[in-house]
Amino acid sequence: MLPITDFLSCTEPIDEFESLSSEQQHHAKTYTTGLVAASNKTVAGIAREILPAQGKRAVNKFLTEYDWDEDQVNHERLEELQKHGETRWSQDGYVILDDSVTDKTGKELPGVGKFYDHAEGETVWGQNLVYAFYADDKTAYPLAFRLYDDDDDQSKYDLARDIIDELEDEVGVPADTYLMDSWFTHDSNLTEYIESYGKDWVGPLRSNRQVTYGGEEIRVDALEERIDKTEREIDDETYKIWTQKRSISELDEVRLLIAEKVTEKEDEENPVRYFASNKIDAPSEHLIRSYSFRWPVEVFFEDSKQDLGFGDCEVRDEGGASRHWHLQMLAYSLLRLGPESNASGTQCSKASSIQVQLEYALKEVVYNLFSWVRDHPKQALDELMEEIEHLFLHSDGSDGSKGWYL
Template identity: 25%
Template sequence: MSHTAIVPDHQMLRNYLLQHRLPLYFSKPVMNHILSYMAAATSKGFRGKVVDLADYSPCHRTALGHFLTHGHWDERILQHKVKQESIRHVLRESTQTAEPLFVIHDDSICKKTKPSSQAKSPIEQTGYHHSHLEGKTVWGHQVQATIVQCGAAALIHSIDLYDRKKVHPDGSVYTKIDHVCDMAATMPLPPYGGYALVDSWFTCSRIIDSYATAGYHLIGALKTNRILYPQGIRISVQHFAAHVSKKDVHLVTVNGSSYWTYRYEGALNDIPNAVVLLCWPEQAFGQPKALRAFLCTNVSLETETICTYYSKRWPIEIFFRQSKGNLGFETYQVRSATAFIRLWALLAWTHLFCTVGLEQPCSFGDGLRTVRKQVKQDIAQFIYDCGRKNIPFQVIQKRLKLA
């Protein structure tokens, strides 16, 4: 007996793939696998494992594992589409609102279990990395991500593996700073100004110069051992802060929180001129452990504006948290580098879909709930249609892998 209804049709997801002309680049089986990933990744409890994908695909998990590890498709096309679409949206937002464009860089650790020395096929490209979140060295993958933002739109732009074994043609190590400098060269000229937002690891002259060439200023956190030159005197930020009194600071409110702020403008090591803000929470002025410092290369910006702009770096922290909690960014178990890099490309594509792929742009959380609801409706519609066609219940069970 022939049955035409073999799997639920997720038309909303399929339309998004067609909208971006992915059938021009990928075969029909690859398209179906991408569709299955998007349906699975937006479901509750998704862990990024192949067995999770199999629940939303007519294929066996071994076929899905082959698709990720050995499949003949180019994940770079998907990565390029994510970059292209994210830039298009924020440029349009900037043009319409006359607001600056922000490029946010950060890294994170996808923690894994260290394999036994006897393991025959451990997860590739893993190693020891320092986790700022846990305050210790952990085993796993170090990932660099880039978010582009303008107004309410904060979109994933790229997810890249940091490979400490990668080298330049001259034999020198390709560092995380090199990666950010390369990303700066790919950014479009911002129509109403632009800022790179980084943590203290990336606040250096090379990245400042790279973004200046691209037409952007930089606002970044600053380590308190960085050297300033007030009145030509060489002194670290933390020692200089000890000489700042209450009459030298003023109160700045950012996103409902207030901070005592001191503004320094002048030279730093390797940086001829910039603004440095020394900040303390309102109730902790003068406490060394509460001191935070920030650098801005646009000396014309007001203090409160610098603080407000830097607070826009927070979406990248939210991205890491949401991706690890909902899209299996930390719990995947594929072993080959090809497989997990492809998973990251699919993850970025799905995250972008949940934010700008629906009827109107929305937050990832709202988009995720909308897609989850639609996928459930698609499955319910599939069961209903099968009933109308008198397809036996045992066949439906088999198609949905419930038998």
């Protein structure tokens, strides 16, 4: 990777964060630039590759020792997003509750343990974070998170309720509807908690959930075998659909929707999906369209793990790890505000990915390096390369290790 001679322009909003001192703003711009553009997104890698960084020790102290409130930084991040029409949230948007597991090798990291990773389809050693994410038809970004620790008393349902309290009581997210996967829909107390704030919810059911039908309690997948579904066209896709108001175990009376996507490809599996919602009178088309807004959170997890250092933090201090994830959310959001941001992508496609913004950031890194070279016109190219190498090798404050990190 090329040495990064200046902060990315997308980090400029950090200069307005009142919760950070000017020195802390410098470190925050260092870290977020590193998460976006550095090839090595650890503390050492960021300090080495970002030339304005003030050394590894300074970056590490910012992450683990300096006095700043990451929750306040997170609220300022969300406030910044509301200043721009393309990222401003609305009542018609959605809050998605989901969790993600990131693989780890260390045994002393906060919250580390054995967790089932749905993306991998197996149990892995890692960290598990519960997230709230916002999405609508023009933008998508993370809202808040909690680290799940199997040794603590709080369940993932408890953490989700904590997040809901923050979003509703402190942040004031106006979105009317929460979307969840089957894990969160399984907890009736969580759905009731959402309703206590006057909000709606939509979530899938596991196939073994019990439904009252014909005077008896049967599994929802057994019900699917007894009913006749009707074909409907929704957004150029064909579905076989059945829906009624029904009593579901743990959920009382809800809108039950059974849907199967129709495809002409013989080798493409389209399993029947079971959905529930407290939107009793909502049309099936609305429920299917609503649930499609869960897709951006999956793209966020993929982009964050592949390109923004989601799992690169090896800080053993829980506060430092929390700050890493908060800064990672900040980096993601700053990219959303970048000049190449495309907010018109549909909620069901990879248009919600940040790949375009990442490509722009790489171009900016190269441009900044060329500008740095241009500002030294009296030096021969070989001399400039030696100076770049010297700056790059010693930007972490070390006193003699050598190597070329391109």
